[in-house]
Amino acid sequence: MTMNNQGRPTRTDGATATDARTFTGNKALQIEEALSFEFGDFAGTGVDMPEPEGTFDRLGGLNRNSEIGLPGLSEPETMRHFVRLSQKNYAIDMGPFPLGSCTMKHNPRLNEKVARLPGFSDLHPLAPQSASQGALELIDALAFWLKEMTGMPAVAMSPKAGAHGELCGMMAIKSAIEARGEGDKRTRVLAPESAHGTNPATAVQCGFKVDSIPADDTGRVDLAALKDKLGDDVAGIMVTNPNTCGLFERDIRAIADAVHEAGGYFYCDGANFNAIAGKAKPGDLGVDAMHINLHKTFSTPHGGGGPGSGPTVFSEALAPYAPVPYVVHKDGEYKLIESRKAAKADGDSAESFGRLTAFHGQMGMFVRALAYMLSHGIDGVRQAAEDAVLNANYVQARLKAEMTPAFEGYCMHEALFDDRFLKDTGVETIDFAKAMIDEGYHPMTMYFPLVVHGAMLIEPTESESKRELDLFCDALLSLARRAKSGDEVEAFKAAPVHSPRRRLDETAAARKPVLRWTPSNLEAAE
Ligand SMILES: *Cc1c(COP(=O)(O)O)cnc(C)c1O
Numbered sequence: 238m239t240m241n242n243q244g245r246p247t248r249t250d251g252a253t254a255t256d257a258r259t260f261t262g263n264k265a266l267q268i269e270e271a272l273s274f275e276f277g278d279f280a281g282t283g284v285d286m287p288e289p290e291g292t293f294d295r296l297g298g299l300n301r302n303s304e305i306g307l308p309g310l311s312e313p314e315t316m317r318h319f320v321r322l323s324q325k326n327y328a329i330d331m332g333p334f335p336l337g338s339c340t341m342k343h344n345p346r347l348n349e350k351v352a353r354l355p356g357f358s359d360l361h362p363l364a365p366q367s368a369s370q371g372a373l374e375l376i377d378a379l380a381f382w383l384k385e386m387t388g389m390p391a392v393a394m395s396p397k398a399g400a401h402g403e404l405c406g407m408m409a410i411k412s413a414i415e416a417r418g419e420g421d422k423r424t425r426v427l428a429p430e431s432a433h434g435t436n437p438a439t440a441v442q443c444g445f446k447v448d449s450i451p452a453d454d455t456g457r458v459d460l461a462a463l464k465d466k467l468g469d470d471v472a473g474i475m476v477t478n479p480n481t482c483g484l485f486e487r488d489i490r491a492i493a494d495a496v497h498e499a500g501g502y503f504y505c506d507g508a509n510f511n512a513i514a515g516k517a518k519p520g521d522l523g524v525d526a527m528h529i530n531l532h533k534t535f536s537t538p539h540g541g542g543g544p545g546s547g548p549t550v551f552s553e554a555l556a557p558y559a560p561v562p563y564v565v566h567k568d569g570e571y572k573l574i575e576s577r578k579a580a581k582a583d584g585d586s587a588e589s590f591g592r593l594t595a596f597h598g599q600m601g602m603f604v605r606a607l608a609y610m611l612s613h614g615i616d617g618v619r620q621a622a623e624d625a626v627l628n629a630n631y632v633q634a635r636l637k638a639e640m641t642p643a644f645e646g647y648c649m650h651e652a653l654f655d656d657r658f659l660k661d662t663g664v665e666t667i668d669f670a671k672a673m674i675d676e677g678y679h680p681m682t683m684y685f686p687l688v689v690h691g692a693m694l695i696e697p698t699e700s701e702s703k704r705e706l707d708l709f710c711d712a713l714l715s716l717a718r719r720a721k722s723g724d725e726v727e728a729f730k731a732a733p734v735h736s737p738r739r740r741l742d743e744t745a746a747a748r749k750p751v752l753r754w755t756p757s758n759l760e761a762a763e
Pocket of ligand 1: 338339398399400401433435477481506509530546547
């Protein structure tokens with residue numbers, strides 16, 4: 238296997254175990270499924286209707302002269318096709334999804350029910366404001382609670398994902414720096430080595446140079462190294478807190494003060510707000526801008542389950558540069574301020590950087606997030622954060638018996654392990670993760686954060702019961718013992734054996750994606 242310098246394999250050497258072969262390719266009741274274009278009958282159609290009578294051709298001679306090229310499937314074939322495809326998607330409604338940093342928690346059905354109320358679900362984004370007062374009130378209420386929980390005076394609701402929220406925050410920072418006349422001078426953004434990949438990507442997208450800050454040996458930002466890097470060319474810093482090692486940055490206030498003293502802004506990646514919601518307010522920590530992933534902290538479905546939503550909160554210093562649109566509530570009426578011109582007309586002298594996206598954000602997610610907040614109450618949100626941290630520490634404490642936590646001490650909402658426990662076993666992190674699939678678990682986050690060799694980052698969230706956590710831990714402990722026994726290297730290298738597909742060439746899939754089906758059937762039909 239070829240490895241990169243973080244110990245992540247960049248090329249597999251192929252699966253080694255023999256495949257259990259069946260005539261159909263099916264594995265028990267897991268049914269193989271080709272593309273509908275591959276098995277559809279292009280000549281026929283799935284429905285049998287009589288030629289309509291009494292119609293005449295209104296196409297003025299522009300009639301199709303070749304087959305339309307869509308697969309003709311019967312209704313039952315069509316149903317089966319999509320149901321089988323849906324079963325290939327592992328989901329939080331199917332089992333634990335321990336991906337660290339992704340916060341795959343249960344999406345309460347109450348939220349789904351509320352989001353489907355016709356008044357919300359049927360509302361068109363271009364409906365007049367007079368007919369959308371309830372929706373605007375909901376955005377305003379959610380904005381209020383986000384500001385309240387973060388202790389920040391302003392929020393932009395339109396960003397549509399965490400990374401989009403980062404872009405929003407960094408664009409505000411850029412505007413603020415340009416307004417100070419320092420646009421040409423402050424071109425550097427600092428980010429810790431353990432930063433989520435979206436942080437440096439966002440900074441570069443905004444035209445900044447990224448300078449990486451090392452971690453100390455407790456997995457946190459090295460404060461002295463950070464101070465050495467500060468200067469009058471620094472626009473700001475991007476720090477995730479709790480960080481991607483699942484640890485709270487103890488020096489967070491000192492970091493904020495040092496950056497402010499140097500004239501920079503403090504962007505906090507708040508994707509992991511779920512670990513501190515109701516416990517700590519980023520506004521008290523000196524944060525200038527922070528996105529909140531509603532799809533993590535407030536349980537709205539994500540990944541294959543739905544779109545994200547990443548509202549960004551702002552300090553007094555950055556609030557004037559926040560994007561449009563935003564909602565104002567005046568004289569018993571809700572109004573969406575949609576442009577800088579409208580803001581000026583409304584008496585707002587702020588220098589908004591403009592518009593980030595069409596419309597006003599992910600309305601369906603706003604409804605779910607507010608339903609989550611209101612059904613939990615602030616005590617419930619706080620308890621969710623406490624339970625998330627408790628569950629992660631429970632997993633860390635149990636797995637410590639066979640696996641090696643990357644850092645000493647308690648963690649926050651996720652438990653980070655390295656691959657020291659696999660040393661000299663011949664089994665790598667990737668093999669361990671693939672063996673988890675055979676046990677019926679989606680693997681944890683692997684090889685991230687990069688500061689740890691062969692990293693395995695587990696985030697159980699608060700929504701797993703003790704029974705589920707115990708089964709999960711028992712399964713991982715058993716895998717760790719098998720790996721260390723030395724007798725099963727082959728079995729680990731061959732895993733997963735029970736899944737419909739075995740080891741895929743992920744590098745080729747990422748570098749040379751095949752995005753277009755080649756219509757060999759069509760060519761044959763022509
Ligand atoms: C999830 C996450 C992001 C990105 O959020 P998206 O909604 O996937 O764009 C950024 N930073 C951290 C720390 C995250 O966990």
